[in-house]
Amino acid sequence: MDGAMSIKIYGVPLSQPVRAVLWPCVIKRVAFSFEAAVPGMGGRIGTKGPDFRAKFPLGTVPALEDKDVHLSESVAILSYLSDKFSWHDIYPTDVLERARVHEYMSWSHRNTREASTRVFGPHVRPDARPAGTSWRDEGLKSVEATCKLIDSYWLQRTPFLAGHAPTIADFSAYEELAQLGPRFGKLVDFSSHPNLSRWIEQMASLPHHDAMHASLTELGPLDPLLALDAKQLGAKLGAATKAGTAAITAAVKAAEKATPAPA
């Protein structure tokens, strides 16, 4: 571990792309500090605040600070860290294997990502609920189609999305999908997708899984959130953020104390 702790990762534990970056970092025992950057908020810790925008004009999380490097977009951050630290297992160097990672990561933006923008998001942000009552059914339908394609295409061919071991594609996909499943939000049942079900369990057995998802455990099922008023929802989100941040910080510290990873 680099004691200088030059790497900072900004975001909140309830953000899917943030978790997709944090989790491999903890597994790989890269030294980093987790800095609060709250989407939609201004001020000192908001992504709309001048401090954050000066460093990250795109205004999105996760965001990476590595000395004088400032980088946005989880896909770019994951490939940057993988290239920098030679994480060839989670970002293969073989031309075709790497292309499979990119194929999924690219496709996911307008597919798997919908699990968060169309279903998870509106549950926790009433302001993000589209007009009309059909948003939830339509969102769940799109998630179902996404699950079907992941099950019958990528996971039919190989045990993980881009080969025989988890890659950055798997970390990204898991964060968008698992949050809705039986372990957390309880909105989607994966049992009609045998390859996906098996993959979900294998991802959930990776090191630090529970700590990295403590925010989702604290948040609990998503349906009851629809009945909360703004104050109650705010308290719930605050508790989940607090629990998630504490668990992630503890996991980072535990990883730091463990035997250093091979260079």
Next chain:
Amino acid sequence: MDGAMSIKIYGVPLSQPVRAVLWPCVIKRVAFSFEAAVPGMGGRIGTKGPDFRAKFPLGTVPALEDKDVHLSESVAILSYLSDKFSWHDIYPTDVLERARVHEYMSWSHRNTREASTRVFGPHVRPDARPAGTSWRDEGLKSVEATCKLIDSYWLQRTPFLAGHAPTIADFSAYEELAQLGPRFGKLVDFSSHPNLSRWIEQMASLPHHDAMHASLTELGPLDPLLALDAKQLGAKLGAATKAGTAAITAAVKAAEKATPAPA
């Protein structure tokens, strides 16, 4: 050029991600054949047809066939071809430079891409027009915000999106944006974005630009298309597709006859 012509690229010339793949291939003089695959159509040449789906379960264009490799998603195809043929100029190997390519390519899916899904698309596909009359104004507003961010972030820092020369990020971005500009669709004026305006002209001066965009020239301004009935619009799209395919095929042949590219 490899006389075996093992590479096939499927799509239609009016598709932005298809052009983003074809153009660098012609510049780099890779031998390939351009195969018709029409989005939304079934049958022998449609992306919904059984022949296409058997090879490309995602059902999207562009799609790449390279002997037994079948790959979807323009980002994955471009990075695959770049890695395979060592196109290090358009897909840098430096860790940070490559991360900048990925940062743009990843961000673009839910930003620059909207220029096509929210503005260009509905003009040529009445079935893709969202309900209400505001789709066009809202779409143009999102394009304006995208242009502003590209102008003030990426193109403020470097002459091209990820450095001092065009990369796969620039080819992708140009295809989504230029189609709406003064040269083609005439819906967006880039003049309030100085860096973007300069970049558009530099991209337009790259080899084979006019041939690769003959479909857009034939299609002409996008506004008059709104007044056409289904039959008239179909004829217009057919003529643009025919002109684009002929120009691209001629450009591929001309590139084949030129001095072979260094291995």
